[in-house]
Amino acid sequence: MTAIGWHDDRVSSNELRPTYPVKTERLLLRPLTTADAAALLAYRSRPDVCRYVPFHPMTLEVIAERLRTHWATTTLTDEGQHLTLGIEEAGTGRLVGDVILFWHSRLHRGGEIGYMINPEFSGRGYATEAAQAMLKLGFEDLGLHRIIGRIDERNEPSARVLRRLGMRQEARLVHNELFKGEWSTEVDFAMLADEWFARYPDSPRSV
Numbered sequence: 095m096t097a098i099g100w101h102d103d104r105v106s107s108n109e110l111r112p113t114y115p116v117k118t119e120r121l122l123l124r125p126l127t128t129a130d131a132a133a134l135l136a137y138r139s140r141p142d143v144c145r146y147v148p149f150h151p152m153t154l155e156v157i158a159e160r161l162r163t164h165w166a167t168t169t170l171t172d173e174g175q176h177l178t179l180g181i182e183e184a185g186t187g188r189l190v191g192d193v194i195l196f197w198h199s200r201l202h203r204g205g206e207i208g209y210m211i212n213p214e215f216s217g218r219g220y221a222t223e224a225a226q227a228m229l230k231l232g233f234e235d236l237g238l239h240r241i242i243g244r245i246d247e248r249n250e251p252s253a254r255v256l257r258r259l260g261m262r263q264e265a266r267l268v269h270n271e272l273f274k275g276e277w278s279t280e281v282d283f284a285m286l287a288d289e290w291f292a293r294y295p296d297s298p299r300s301v
């Protein structure tokens with residue numbers, strides 16, 4: 095993993111170029127490939143899985159298009175980009191979900207995480223473990239200052255993931271988006287780099 099220094103104390107010149115697979119205790123995070131299409135379809139086509147995410151259940155065609163475009167990204171070189179990685183069970187090689195890190199702002203060093211797990215593999219801590227690895231990439235390698243997680247208030251399993259990660263609830267925006275035909279109350283969580291390094295004091299700081 096590469097961490098490049100700052101030009102000055104205001105604007106990051108960092109890039110994120112992970113060495114794949116990114117390993118955690120039980121998982122391998124790595125770019126998605128066309129070989130993952132069926133495994134992605136198994137959960138991304140499900141209305142229950144997609145209920146609180148900003149896209150509709152996907153067809154194989156949509157998944158194939160994403161694999162050619164957004165999901166082909168393997169590095170973050172500038173703000174506005176996002177990195178989606180497959181979550182693979184290290185022991186079995188099965189794709190159990192995917193996780194995303196958005197780089198929103200170079201100036202403010204802001205990012206955001208998201209995650210999705212095939213219900214067949216939920217309740218094992220995989221989303222939390224994978225999201226923790228994305229926070230690590232964001233804070234330790236990309237040098238982000240602040241990473242957020244935004245959820246629909248009714249998405250309690252996702253709120254539990256963010257709390258387990260040590261993220262703080264900062265805001266509750268009542269009916270702020272018309273989401274899939276109904277008003278959604280958004281709950282915003284955040285973590286600062288200082289909070290990350292206080293939680294993991296042995297972690298290396300890139301800034």
Ligand SMILES: CC(C)(COP(=O)(O)OP(=O)(O)OC[C@H]1O[C@@H](n2cnc3c(N)ncnc32)[C@H](O)[C@@H]1OP(=O)(O)O)[C@@H](O)C(=O)NCCC(=O)NCCS
Nearest residue numbers: 143146209210211216217218219220221222245251252254
């Ligand atoms: C949100 C979502 C990823 C949460 O999945 P999840 O399986 O509950 O989360 P994890 O994989 O981190 O598993 C955590 C659960 O496993 C349990 N668990 C079991 N064994 C565990 C272990 N070894 N380590 C950690 N947790 C373990 C935890 O207690 C926890 O259960 P709890 O929340 O009931 O207390 C999942 O519901 C999902 O994909 N939803 C659809 C997509 C979505 O809404 N994404 C979020 C958009 S903002």
